[in-house]
Amino acid sequence: xxxxxxxxxxxxxxxxxxxxxxxxxxxxxxxxxxxxxxxxxxxxxxxxxxxxxxxxxxxxxxxxxxxxxxxxxxxxxxxxxxxxxxxxxxxxxxxxxxxxxxxxxxxxxxxxxxxxxxxxxxxxxxxxxxxxxxxxxxxxxxxxxxxxxxxxxxxxxxxxxxxxxxxxxxxxxxxxxxxxxxxxxxxxxxxxxxxxxxxxxxxxxxxxxxxxxxxxxxxxxxxxxxxxxxxxxxxxxxxxxxxxxxxxxxxxxxxxxxxxxxxxxxxxxxxxxxxxxxxxxxxxxxxxxxxxxxxxxxxxxxxxxxxxxxxxxxxxxxxxxxxxxxxxxxxxxxxxxxxxxxxxxxxxxxxxxxxxxxxxxxxxxxxxxxxxxxxxxxxxxxxxxxxxxxxxxxxxxxxxxxxxxxxxxxxxxxxxxxxxxxxxxxxxxxxxxxxxxxxxxxxxxxxxxxxxxxxxxxxxxxxxxxxxxxxxxxxxxxxxxxxxxxxxxxxxxxxxxxxxxxxxxxxxxxxxxxxxxxxxxxxxxxxxxxxxxxxxxxxxxxxxxxxxxxxxxxxxxxxxxxxxxxxxxxxxxxxxxxxxxxxxxxxxxxxxxxxxxxxxxxxxxxxxxxxxxxxxxxxxxxxxxxxxxxxxxxxxxxxxxxxxxxxxxxxxxxxxxxxxxxxxxxxxxxxxxxxxxxxxxxxxxxxxxxxxxxxxxxxxxxxxxxxxxxxxxxxxxxxxxxxxxxxxxxxxxxxxxxxxxxxxxxxxxxxxxxxxxxxxxxxxxxxxxxxxxxxxxxxxxxxxxxxxxxxxxxxxxxxxxxxxxxxxxxxxxxxxxxxxxxxxxxxxxxxxxxxxxxxxxxxxxxxxxxxxxxxxxxxxxxxxxxxxxxxxxxxxxxxxxxxxxxxxxxxxxxxxxxxxxxxxxxxxxxxxxxxxxxxxxxxxxxxxxxxxxxxxxxxxxxxxxxxxxxxxxxxxxxxxxxxxxxxxxxxxxxxx
Numbered sequence: 005x006x007x008x009x010x011x012x013x014x015x016x017x018x019x020x021x022x023x024x025x026x027x028x029x030x031x032x033x034x035x036x037x038x039x040x041x042x043x044x045x046x047x048x049x050x051x052x053x054x055x056x057x058x059x060x061x062x063x064x065x066x067x068x069x070x071x072x073x074x075x076x077x078x079x080x081x082x083x084x085x086x087x088x089x090x091x092x093x094x095x096x097x098x099x100x101x102x103x104x105x106x107x108x109x110x111x112x113x114x115x116x117x118x119x120x121x122x123x124x125x126x127x128x129x130x131x132x133x134x135x136x137x138x139x140x141x142x143x144x145x146x147x148x149x150x151x152x153x154x155x156x157x158x159x160x161x162x163x164x165x166x167x168x169x170x171x172x173x174x175x176x177x178x179x180x181x182x183x184x185x186x187x188x189x190x191x192x193x194x195x196x197x198x199x200x201x202x203x204x205x206x207x208x209x210x211x212x213x214x215x216x217x218x219x220x221x222x223x224x225x226x227x228x229x230x231x232x233x234x235x236x237x238x239x240x241x242x243x244x245x246x247x248x249x250x251x252x253x254x255x256x257x258x259x260x261x262x263x264x265x266x267x268x269x270x271x272x273x274x275x276x277x278x279x280x281x282x283x284x285x286x287x288x289x290x291x292x293x294x295x296x297x298x299x300x301x302x303x304x305x306x307x308x309x310x311x312x313x314x315x316x317x318x319x320x321x322x323x324x325x326x327x328x329x330x331x332x333x334x335x336x337x338x339x340x341x342x343x344x345x346x347x348x349x350x351x352x353x354x355x356x357x358x359x360x361x362x363x364x365x366x367x368x369x370x371x372x373x374x375x376x377x378x379x380x381x382x383x384x385x386x387x388x389x390x391x392x393x394x395x396x397x398x399x400x401x402x403x404x405x406x407x408x409x410x411x412x413x414x415x416x417x418x419x420x421x422x423x424x425x426x427x428x429x430x431x432x433x434x435x436x437x438x439x440x441x442x443x444x445x446x447x448x449x450x451x452x453x454x455x456x457x458x459x460x461x462x463x464x465x466x467x468x469x470x471x472x473x474x475x476x477x478x479x480x481x482x483x484x485x486x487x488x489x490x491x492x493x494x495x496x497x498x499x500x501x502x503x504x505x506x507x508x509x510x511x512x513x514x515x516x517x518x519x520x521x522x523x524x525x526x527x528x529x530x531x532x533x534x535x536x537x538x539x540x541x542x543x544x545x546x547x548x549x550x551x552x553x554x555x556x557x558x559x560x561x562x563x564x565x566x567x568x569x570x571x572x573x574x575x576x577x578x579x580x581x582x583x584x585x586x587x588x589x590x591x592x593x594x595x596x597x598x599x600x601x602x603x604x605x606x607x608x609x610x611x612x613x614x615x616x617x618x619x620x621x622x623x624x625x626x627x628x629x630x631x632x633x634x635x636x637x638x639x640x641x642x643x644x645x646x647x648x649x650x651x652x653x654x655x656x657x658x659x660x661x662x663x664x665x666x667x668x669x670x671x672x673x674x675x676x677x678x679x680x681x682x683x684x685x686x687x688x689x690x691x692x693x694x695x696x697x698x699x700x701x702x703x704x705x706x707x708x709x710x711x712x713x714x715x716x717x718x719x720x721x722x723x724x725x726x727x728x729x730x731x732x733x734x735x736x737x738x739x740x741x742x743x744x745x746x747x748x749x750x751x752x753x754x755x756x757x758x759x760x761x762x763x764x765x766x767x768x769x770x771x772x773x774x775x776x777x778x779x780x781x782x783x784x785x786x787x788x789x790x791x792x793x794x795x796x797x798x799x800x801x802x803x804x805x806x807x808x809x810x811x812x813x814x815x816x817x818x819x820x821x822x823x824x825x826x827x828x829x830x831x832x833x834x835x836x837x838x839x840x841x842x843x844x845x846x847x848x849x850x851x852x853x854x855x856x857x858x859x860x861x862x863x864x865x866x867x868x869x870x871x872x873x874x875x876x877x878x879x880x881x882x883x884x885x886x887x888x889x890x891x892x893x894x895x896x897x898x899x900x901x902x903x904x905x906x907x908x909x910x911x912x913x914x915x916x917x918x919x920x921x922x923x924x925x926x927x928x929x930x931x932x933x934x935x936x937x938x939x940x941x942x943x944x945x946x947x948x949x950x951x952x953x954x955x956x957x958x959x960x961x962x963x964x965x966x967x968x969x970x971x972x973x974x975x976x977x978x979x980x
Contacts (some may be wrong), residue, residue, distance in 0.1 A: 008400060027555050030416070044073040048088070051095075062097040067092040083126075088128060093137075094810050100293065102140040109134040120594040123161045125168065128154040132172050138398045139179050151176045160453070167210070169197035175216050181221050184426075193218050212241040212256070223426075228267045235260040249292070254283035258298055262473035265301070270308040270794035296325035296336070303343060307762035310578045312347055319343045335378070336372055338364040342382065345389075350576030354393055357576075377433055378408035384437050391444050391572035396451035399572075402440040408545055410434055411468070415544035418472040430469045438465040443570040445601055448585060455601045459589045460548040466670065467906060472840055474873040474910045494528050523830060546702040548591070548599075554704055555593035560662035561701045562655060563589040566671035568608055573640040579963050584617050586610055586651070586673065590658040591701065600658040604651055611672045613647045618675060620923055635968040641682060644969075648681040664694040664946060668701055674954045677920060678976070679953060680969035688969070690953055696946040699906045704978075711879030713805040716777050716785035718771035718856045719849075720810035727852040729864055735796050757814055759853045765925035766810035769886065772929040773808070776936035788898065796848040802876050806886040807913070808932075810846040814866075814905065842869035845904055847885075868909035878912035886928055905978040915945055915979035923974045929942035931956055950976045 051066030074085040093108035114428050135150035140595055141300055154170045166726065173196035180189035197214045204210055215238045223230035235256055242253040261277035264270075281298040288294060299484060303318030323737030327937070330336060343362035351408060365382035372378060389404035414434065418426045444450055445458035480832050545894075566586050574580035584607035590600040604610060620640050627636040651673065654833040664755040667678055678697070689695060698704065700786035781803070788797055793811070801807070845868070851858075852865030877883070885904060917935070919928070933954050938948035953972045960967040 008966065012682070016535055024528065028493045032419065033041070040073050040076045042062065044070050044077050047073070055095065058205050059536050064092070064095045064099060067095055074885060075592065075728045081115050081118060082199060083115065083119050086119070086130075088113040089115075090133065090235060090357075091105055094133065097137060097140070106134070106137045106141065110139055118770050123157065125158075125161070126210050127156040127711045128161075128168065128172070131157075135179075136175060139175070140181065142182075144179060144183055145300050147175070147179055151179065157461055161249065165199050165201065165202065165221065167203055170203075170210075170214070174217055175219070177214075181224060182216070184224075186221065186225060189221050190218075193221060207241050207244060209242065209245040209946065210254070212238045212245075212252070215241075216256065216259065217264075223263060228263050229580075231263050232260065232267070235263060249286050251287045253285060253300075254294070256281045256562075257283070258294075258301065259307070262301055265305050265308070270305045274302065274305045274412050274803050289329060291325050291437050293325070293329060296322040296329070299325070300340065300343065306348075307343070307576070308578055311352055314348045315822055316344065316425070319347065329754055333370060335368060338367040338378070338382075339468055341367075342385070345385070346576035348443050348576070349389055349392070350574075354389060357389055358386070361389065363660055375409050375412055377413045377429070378411060378454055380406040381412075381433070383409070384574070386529070387444065388440060388570065388572045390576055391447065392449075396444070396450065398451070398455060399444055400454045400457045403444055403461070404457055406437060406581075407441055407464065410437060411464045414468050414472050426472055427469075430472070434465075434469075439567045440570045440758075442565060442587070444572070446567075446569055446585075446603060447572070450901050451800070454546060454600045454866040455589070458547075458601065459563065459591055459599045460591055461549065462545075462565050463546055463548060466563070466565065466668065471910065473872070474842060478975070491528055494524075500525075510912050541958065546705060549594065551701050551704050552591065552594040554562055555591075555666075556591050558662055559593060559612050559664040559666055560659045561590060561591040561704070562659075562665060562667045563590075563701050564604075564670045566673075583608070586677050588651075588655055589862060591664070592660060604654060607671070609652050610647075611969040613643065613650060614672050614676050617647055617677065619645045619920070621677065625924075628968060629972075632966075633960075633964050637966045640969065644677075644680060647676065648683075651676065652678075652681045653684065656684070660895065662693070664696070665689070665698050666701070666704070667697055669697045675920065677969055677973045680973035686971075688957075690957075690973070691948055694950045695944040695977075696949075699909065699978065703909070703979065711803060712803070713803045713879045713881075714779050715783040715804065716808070717788065717801055717925075718770045718774060718785050718802040718807040718808040718810075719788045719798060720808070721763055721767035721789050722811050722850040722852075722865075723790045723863070724762060724848065724850060724853045726791050726794075728851065728857045728859070730791060730794075731795055732862070735794055757848070757852070760812050760848055763811065766886065769806070769925050769932070770810060771938065773932045776933040776940070777806060777808070780936045780940040791850060793869050794852075795851045795865050798849065798867060799863070799871070803879040803912075804877075805880065806882045806884065807877070807880055808886065809847060810886045813846070813885070814848065817847050831963045840871060842907055845907070846870045847904070856932050869904060872907040873903065873910045875908075875911045880911075880913045882914045883916045884907045884932065885916065886932065909979055913979070915977060917949070917973045917975055917977055920976060921969065925972045927956065928974075931972065935975075945980065947973065 018345060047066045047069040051063045051070060054060070054063035054066060067088065071085075071088050074082075074088050078084045080662045089108050090112040093105040093112065095523060096105040096108070097100070109130065113127070113134055116124065116127045116130050130149045131154040135147045135154065138144070138147035138150065151172055155169065155176065158166060158168045158172060167445070169299040173192045177189045177193035179197060180186070180192060189456040193214055193815045197211065197218065197518040200208065200211045200214060215234050219234040219238065222234060238256040239253060239260060242250060242256055248254055257276050257280035261273040264276065266272035277298060281295065281302060284292060284298055286293045298461070299318045300322035302314045303322065306312075307314035319340055323337065323344065326334060326336040326340055341360040341364035345357040345364070348354075348357035348360065361382055365379060365386070368378045368382060370374060381403045383406035387399040387406065390396075390402065410433070414430075418429060441461050442458055442465075442792075451525035506865050564582055565588075568584045569582040571580050571582060586604040586607055588602045588604055590602065592599070617640070620643055624636060627639070627688070631639075653768060664778070665678075669676065674697075678686065679695050681689045683689060684691060685692075770787060770789065774785055774787065785806070785808075786804075788794070798809070847867045849863075849867060851863075855866065858864045885908075905918060908916050917932075934952035934955050938951045939945065943951060957967040960971055
């Protein structure tokens with residue numbers, strides 16, 4: 005982005021009307037002293053010559069002289085003085101000093117506004133320039149205000165299709181891109197592109213500027229192949245218009261090489277990057293910022309190719325330039341030191357690697373503070389370095405420090421960032437570094453103490469992506485009270501300041517300022533949580549001992565992670581990552597023994613077995629009809645035993661005599677029928693143990709706060725073909741008579757889905773379970789069925805004691821990221837950009853087959869996981885999801901479940917009862933009825949589900965001599 009941004013931010017002097025491109029005589033007023041005028045003209049001409057040669061430092065010195073003389077030659081508030089001030093600001097900006105540029109831009113804009121007509125083009129240009137600086141400084145609100153003013157003025161005076169309009173649209177597009185507003189960015193950039201193509205032709209150099217922005221947008225979207233094609237087009241334009249060795253052509257080459265490297269094509273990227281470097285050298289000499297950027301990128305690619313000596317030379321060159329340009333304490337210097345450390349580590353030169361990493365860490369700590377994610381990166385790299393030499397004690401300490409920093413960053417800084425920024429950090433930083441830390445404990449040589457440490461890492465690492473991504477929705481929901489609005493505004497402002505220090509190397513925060521910001525964030529968050537009914541959590545890190553203390557004495561917690569192990573001995577080498585595996589941490593209550601870690605084996609083999617079991621269960625109705633239930637169960641048991649041998653039997657020796665298994669699965673193990681896994685005795689797990697699931701073991705610390713609830717709600721058998729006119733009329737009728745509802749409108753665009761069929765059996769099921777639900781809650785439940793089973797009405801509900809939803813669920817494919825083969829800093833793109841996992845799952849309601857008729861005020865019938873988070877389910881004891889595979893949530897690699905269960909729990913529900921597959925309507929009704937009957941008898945929820953399942957299992961055995969898991973094992977309980 006750096007090289008691209010330089011070309012995009014470059015505004016020519018001609019954009020200011022060309023007023024300074026004149027001779028000394030024309031520029032000098034008659035009354036000015038000749039000597040001052042001559043000195044100004046000389047300084048200006050020299051400055052322009054230096055600027056044309058890319059000698060920005062020399063150009064700045066000459067322009068500083070011209071600006072100092074301008075008030076004596078023209079007057080302090082003359083437009084010509086403003087022009088010079090504006091251009092000096094531009095040079096500061098291009099040279100990487102935006103804070104020096106900002107007051108100068110403000111000064112020149114003030115002069116223009118005082119001296120020129122309101123519709124003068126120079127005012128709009130100055131507003132755009134000042135907006136660019138605020139954008140660079142991450143003051144996005146002020147940047148947008150200025151861009152909007154500039155856009156409005158230009159459209160009013162020049163028309164909507166003028167080239168000046170395209171310039172500000174490009175700036176707005178970049179701003180939206182930085183804020184993660186990708187739809188708005190795309191719209192602004194495509195409009196800018198059309199204006200320039202229509203006015204200038206498709207091969208104009210100014211068209212290439214917008215294309216560079218679109219290339220960056222596609223990279224943000226994860227569409228690397230599209231970005232590659234765009235950058236190739238930019239290169240073709242610039243080679244034709246500017247020449248093959250022009251610095252703007254080199255900037256496009258640098259971007260092309262970078263995207264090819266991220267696509268896992270280092271051999272393809274290397275010559276492109278080398279050509280970019282050569283062009284920069286021809287223009288700027290050998291000690292320019294662009295030279296350092298290109299050399300560093302080349303070094304990373306060379307390291308990925310195993311060319312350690314060449315990579316070292318490239319990194320040393322980049323480091324020397326950065327130290328000369330910025331001094332020895334700049335964040336770029338830390339980048340160079342980190343990369344050199346990896347080269348030394350790959351050679352076994354531990355001492356040299358340690359020195360470089362320690363120095364990089366000191367620089368980053370000074371610039372960003374001790375709690376910054378870039379400091380965490382140095383800690384985890386130091387941990388891997390120590391582990392490579394058998395220093396397991398220090399490795400564990402360093403990794404623990406890194407994990408705690410990352411967790412606090414996710415909790416306190418990520419929520420205020422744009423979704424794309426959050427996803428980038430979670431997929432490119434949090435997830436790989438979590439895997440690196442967990443890999444330490446999996447090593448056969450690891451010290452025993454790492455098992456307990458790593459258990460705390462997995463407790464605090466799983467499923468935090470969804471929590472962070474849901475935070476903004478929760479705050480918006482919980483802060484609807486006007487009394488909380490000011491606190492929410494303050495919280496956003498403080499978190500933005502904390503976020504700026506994460507992404508802006510020019511924002512140097514003193515330890516005192518950082519401590520003050522952190523304390524403010526904690527206090528405001530505490531107030532908001534108390535006021536909105538949440539637990540007061542000043543410290544996001546969950547201690548392992550706290551979880552163990554709260555566990556019942558007859559329980560055991562099994563934390564499972566799908567991870568991609570990192571080999572510490574291969575630190576800095578081309579292929580340090582190993583194939584994914586599953587691992588399980590067996591965590592007993594306090595005083596019941598030590599935490600144990602079990603390597604369950606290759607993920608591909610386990611997932612293949614899970615898939616086979618699910619295929620057989622889903623085919624069970626046909627198999628039972630053709631072969632009978634007894635034979636079908638026997639065939640299934642063959643595969644269930646094979647799966648149990650992989651994921652259950654290895655845990656048994658370490659689980660003691662626990663009767664209650666609390667399992668936190670990961671990835672495809674959320675799809676395994678845990679209750680139906682056979683024990684060595686031949687019994688199903690459920691016959692000897694209670695089984696419940698949690699998204700993460702830290703959920704055991706959640707203490708629901710008391711809150712008034714409304715009567716239960718059952719939603720079933722939606723009319724998916726409902727037309728919009730009827731939907732609106734019925735929704736209004738229901739809203740007028742319903743109690744405990746709220747007016748709400750929040751939307752997340754649903755995915756493209758095929759038409760779905762009605763589920764008439766869910767209506768029968770709803771009527772059958774209503775009496776048992778009424779008995780449990782002592783309240784008659786509300787039923788919304790057929791035309792009333794609408795998304796709008798579900799959204800309007802407020803804290804029902806129990807919510808039953810019987811409808812289709814959707815679960816889009818997960819998007820796993822693969823660590824790059826070259827080392828620890830990057831992940832290799834899989835071609836699809838990371839998207840919010842809460843947008844990849846949801847439920848379907850009435851009218852979804854006619855969602856194309858929906859207006860802006862209608863719902864589309866698709867309730868996404870992100871919209872579920874916005875429901876007010878605080879106080880809701882139970883959500884029951886019954887229909888088509890509603891328990892299946894496609895997941896991020898190593899990030900825990902990304903499905904509906906966590907969405908409902910984030911919305912406030914205590915527990916979620918959901919199905920792994922669609923089962924017979926009568927069997928479902930019998931099980932849910934039995935479950936609520938047990939709850940009415942004051943049984944705890946895990947006991948109630950087990951009793952209902954055993955009752956159904958026993959009944960089937962008495963009836964047919966067999967109990968196929970298809971009928972009784974579909975339901976799983978997640979949460980309390």
